[in-house]
Amino acid sequence: MIYLTRKVEFSASHYYHNPKLSPEENRRIFGKCNNPHGHGHNYVLEVTVAGTPDESTGMVLDLKELKEILQREVMDRLDHRHLNYEVPELEGKIPTTENLAVTIWNYLEPKIQKGRLHRVRLYEAPDLFVDCYGSGR
Amino acid sequence: MNAHLTRRYGFAASHRLYSARLSEDENRRIYGKCANPHGHGHNYFVEITVSGPIHPETGMVANLTDLDTFVQREVIEIFDHRNLNEEVPAFREEVPTTENLCIEIYNRVRAFPFARLERVRLEETSLNSFEYAGEPSGVFAAGETQETAR
Numbered sequence: 001m002i003y004l005t006r007k008v009e010f011s012a013s014h015y016y017h018n019p020k021l022s023p024e025e026n027r028r029i030f031g032k033c034n035n036p037h038g039h040g041h042n043y044v045l046e047v048t049v050a051g052t053p054d055e056s057t058g059m060v061l062d063l064k065e066l067k068e069i070l071q072r073e074v075m076d077r078l079d080h081r082h083l084n085y086e087v088p089e090l091e092g093k094i095p096t097t098e099n100l101a102v103t104i105w106n107y108l109e110p111k112i113q114k115g116r117l118h119r120v121r122l123y124e125a126p127d128l129f130v131d132c133y134g135s136g137r
Numbered sequence: 138m139n140a141h142l143t144r145r146y147g148f149a150a151s152h153r154l155y156s157a158r159l160s161e162d163e164n165r166r167i168y169g170k171c172a173n174p175h176g177h178g179h180n181y182f183v184e185i186t187v188s189g190p191i192h193p194e195t196g197m198v199a200n201l202t203d204l205d206t207f208v209q210r211e212v213i214e215i216f217d218h219r220n221l222n223e224e225v226p227a228f229r230e231e232v233p234t235t236e237n238l239c240i241e242i243y244n245r246v247r248a249f250p251f252a253r254l255e256r257v258r259l260e261e262t263s264l265n266s267f268e269y270a271g272e273p274s275g276v277f278a279a280g281e282t283q284e285t286a287r
Binding site: 126127 | 195
């Protein structure tokens with residue numbers, strides 16, 4: 001089994017607020033991330049596909065194809081967007097890095113036809129990242 | 138769906154790799170310049186990975202403030218700007234290699250109450266790093282049972 005990883009970067013804004021909680025509770029749980037005008041990050045996404053190299057091409061999957069999938073499924077939906085207002089899949093959810101990683105997993109998993117999606121690693125900052133392995137782990 | 142959350146922290150500490158159970162020559166042969174009697178130091182970076190279901194109310198595996206507070210108390214305050222051999226009880230007998238330090242940090246962070254500890258990854262320099270994810274299930278430390286191990 002070979003694990004192939006491709007990296008892309010996108011920028012987006014968000015803020016954390018749960019309307020079911022009081023303003024004080026929101027402030028206590030989410031701290032400065034609760035600031036209603038939002039803030040942004042340069043996210044770094046690493047997508048890992050597991051598979052066996054094809055005998056005729058030597059590739060797990062064509063990197064060009066993976067690049068196109070990442071552009072269409074991730075970049076076009078998330079880059080330079082406000083995650084609270086412009087991403088339907090996050091509606092009703094707090095746009096934490098955890099929920100965003102799961103959302104990206106759900107975008108990509110059905111689209112990876114050669115090999116299988118092994119891991120989505122999403123960096124919100126150099127000192128903070130989330131891994132999603134699907135429902136398996 | 139579960140997610141794994143990783144946070145990176147830094148601390149600086151000094152150590153000397155030297156075992157009292159070995160002769161001077163053996164220490165010198167095994168540990169090389171790391172056995173110099175006055176020790177030396179590193180800027181360590183440690184990555185703590187915790188996992189669990191994403192809480193529907195907060196969207197989080199664990200609140201970073203809770204994790205930061207816990208790691209600050211259990212790791213940073215214990216090791217930062219310390220001499221590991223002289224000031225950390227765990228290394229009175231054990232050699233403070235990065236392997237042993239990684240396991241010591243794992244054992245300290247395992248008590249984090251809000252998510253499951255998956256892995257500790259410790260960088261001694263930008264060129265070498267060590268990971269510890271506990272023992273495979275069925276292998277327990279002395280005095281532990283399956284119930285107390287997790």
